Every structure is written in C-alpha cells, then in structure tokens.
Amino acid sequence: DKYGAKATFFMVGxxxxxxxxxxxxxxxxxxxxxxxxYHHLGSFKHFTLTYxxxxxxxNALIKSKYFRPPHGWLRHSVYWWVKQKxxxxxxxxxxxxxxxxxxGHDVLRNVRRYARNGSIITFHDSLKSIDKLHxxxxxxxxxxxxxxxxxxxxxxxx
Numbered sequence: 001d002k003y004g005a006k007a008t009f010f011m012v013g014x015x016x017x018x019x020x021x022x023x024x025x026x027x028x029x030x031x032x033x034x035x036x037x038y039h040h041l042g043s044f045k046h047f048t049l050t051y052x053x054x055x056x057x058x059n060a061l062i063k064s065k066y067f068r069p070p071h072g073w074l075r076h077s078v079y080w081w082v083k084q085k086x087x088x089x090x091x092x093x094x095x096x097x098x099x100x101x102x103x104g105h106d107v108l109r110n111v112r113r114y115a116r117n118g119s120i121i122t123f124h125d126s127l128k129s130i131d132k133l134h135x136x137x138x139x140x141x142x143x144x145x146x147x148x149x150x151x152x153x154x155x156x157x158x
Contacts, residue, residue, distance in 0.1 A: 003141040005151035007031050008089070010068040013038030013058030023061070032153040034066035034089060035059050042071050043078040051078050055086075066154060089154065091120040097129040097136065104135025111140040115149065 009026050011033055016023045026033060038058035043051050055067065067086035072094075074082060082088060093114045097107045111121060121140075123133055144151070 001029060003138075003145060003151070005141055005145075006153045007151065008034055008066065008153050010034040010036040010066070010089075011058075011062055012036050012040050013054075013061050014040075016058075016061045020061075032064075032066070033062055034064045034068055035062045035086065036068050037070055040070045043069060043073060043075045048075070048077045048081055052081050055082065087154075089120070091122040092116070093119050094122045095136065095140075097132045098124050098126060100128065102132065104132040107132045107136040108139050108143075111136065112143060115144060115147075117149075 009031055011023065011026075013035070023033065035055060035058050037051075038054045041051055041054050046054075065085075065087055066089050067082055068089050068091075069078075069082075072090060074088070079088070093111065093116075095107045095110050096102055102110075115121065123129070123137055125133060141151075
C-alpha cells in the first residue's frame with residue numbers, strides 16, 4: 001500500500017488453508033491471487049491426474065483463473081490439462097531470493113539489472129527468502145517507481 005503497488009500473489013493452497021486471514025487481506029487490499037498448486041508440487045515428479053487433483057484442490061480455496069507452476073516447469077501432459085482451465089503465467093525476472101548463496105543486496109541487484117518494460121518479477125515469501133524479501137522488496141519498489149515503472153495486476157482480458 002505504501003508504494004501504490006498492486007501485485008499478483010500466486011499462493012499455495014495449503015498455506016491459504018493455514019492462513020486464511022492473510023489470503024483475505026491480500027484480496028481486500030485489491031491484489032490479485034493465483035493458483036500455485038495445493039502442495040507446491042513439481043509436475044515432473046507426479047502423474048498428471050495427481051497434479052490435476054492438487055491444482056483443483058488449491059483452486060477450491062484460491063478461486064483464480066491464473067496459474068503458475070512451482071519451479072516454472074510443466075510436463076507436456078500437465079500443461080495440456082492446465083491450459084484447458086487456467087491462464088498459465090510465468091515470469092521473466094526471478095529474483096532468486098530463495099538462494100542461500102544470495103544476500104538481500106544481491107536480490108535487489110538482480111531487480112535493478114534485469115527489470116524491463118512489461119517484466120513479471122517473482123519474489124517469494126518462504127522461510128528461506130523472508131529476510132531477503134524484507135530487505136529487497138521495499139528498495140526494489142522504490143527504485144522501480146523512481147525509474148518510471150508502473151505496477152499492474154492482470155486484467156480480465158489478459
């Protein structure tokens with residue numbers, strides 16, 4: 001809210017189940033939510049049906065037409081199933097905030113180095129990234145705003 005930035009939060013269904021008040025707060029503040037599976041499953045380790053059930057279970061809580069696969073990969077058969085029901089949204093700038101080898105400053109440098117017009121930038125809120133998120137996200141938002149970037153969520157026609 002401080003930066004006037006709206007974002008799309010791709011949420012794991014089990015986290016929405018555990019923290020429904022956080023999900024409601026994100027929606028109440030005008031952000032968009034997307035499906036990131038129920039158990040953060042990678043599609044190469046599971047049968048298509050197993051993956052489809054997991055995504056469907058997540059969407060019972062998240063209720064979104066947008067989907068982002070964990071790790072950014074989908075087997076062909078899973079992609080075929082997912083694209084029948086959801087808009088698959090990838091990214092062009094992953095900050096690598098989850099890496100134990102990077103600091104918050106490194107994460108911020110990745111944003112400054114690779115952000116472009118139309119970029120979809122990925123940050124994570126996991127335990128291994130939270131300290132870097134707290135450091136890098138406000139500074140990245142300030143820098144992006146200063147550079148003239150606008151923050152948008154996906155619209156109905158997207």
